[in-house]
Amino acid sequence: MKTDNYVQFPLHFLKKSKDPKELFYMTTGHTLFRYADHYANNGQYKTRPIIKKKMLDKCDFSVLKNIAQYFPPDEIQFRDYVFMGMDFWLEEEELVELTKYYRAIQRELYQDEKLVKGKSPTIRLRFDLLEDFKNGSFSANLFQVYCAILSVVGRKRVCRITYDHIQYRAAGYRSKNIYTKCLKMGEKEAEFLTKKQISYAVDKLEEKSLLATLLYKNRLKYYSVRLNIDELYQAVKKIKSRSSEYFTKKKHYEKHLLSLSKKGEGPSVEEEGQLKHKRLTKTSNKTFEYKHLKV
Structure with a gap:
C-alpha cells in the first residue's frame, strides 16, 4: 500500500x-x-x-x-x-x-x-x-480527533489548540458560533466527544507518531504534525522567548517615555492625548464619524 x-x-x-x-x-x-x-x-x-x-x-x-x-x-x-x-x-x-x-x-x-x-x-x-x-x-474517535487537529494546524509547523476547539471541529463545525448558527437553521444537536475521549485519542495518536504535543505552563498545549518532540520543544521555546523579549522591551520603553515626559524632554500626557486625538480625527482616505451616546 x-x-x-x-x-x-x-x-x-x-x-x-x-x-x-x-x-x-x-x-x-x-x-x-x-x-x-x-x-x-x-x-x-x-x-x-x-x-x-x-x-x-x-x-x-x-x-x-x-x-x-x-x-x-x-x-x-x-x-x-x-x-x-x-x-x-x-x-x-x-x-x-x-x-x-x-x-x-x-x-x-x-x-x-x-x-x-x-x-x-x-x-x-x-x-x-x-x-x-x-x-x-x-477507530472513529481517533479519526475525528485527528481530522479536527489537521483542520486547525493546516500548513503551520506549530499550533496551539484547546480541547474545546477540537470538540467542535471533530463534530464537523469550524467553531462554536458556527454550530450555534446551524442549530438556529434547524440542524439537529451534535454528539460531541468528551474531553476525556479527546485526551485519550490525542495520546493514542502520539503513540502512532502521527503528531507531537507539548504542554506549556500546565495549560497551553501545542501541536505539530510535522515536527518531532525535540523540534517542537525548540519551536515552542523560540515562540515563548520571542514573546518574553517583546514584553520586556515594551515595559522598558514605556518606563523610558514616562521618565522623559516627567523631565520635560518628551511630550506630556496632555500633549500625547492631543496628538492621539489628531490622529483619530485626521481624514486621509477614510472619514471618521463620531457618535455620542446619550445616557
Missing part, C-alpha cells in the same frame, strides 16, 4: 455521516473529482507518461462505462479520473460504487457549505489512514 497519497476534503463532511464507508466514499470521491486533472498531469506522470499509459491499459473500462456519463464528451478528463482511482489502489467495481454515491450527494454537500458564511477548513489526510478507518483498524 502506498503511503504518499492524500485525500483533501472540507471539514463539514465530518457531520454528514459517522459511517466509515460513507465517509470513505465522500472524501475519496471529492478528492478524485476535484484533483484528478492536476494529479494525473503533474510530477512523475508528466515527465514519464508511459507509467500512466500502462496503468490505464490494465484497467477494465467495460466495468467503468456506467460512470462515463459524469464527464464531458472529452475522454481525457474521464481517463485522468480513472487513473487517479487506480493509483489509489481502488478496484474498478469500488470506483464505480464510490463515484455513484458521491455524485448522488454532491449537490447536498456543497449546499451545506453555503449555508454558513466562510469557507470550510480543508483537511489533508493520508489515504492509508482513511482506508484503515474504513476497515476498522483506526
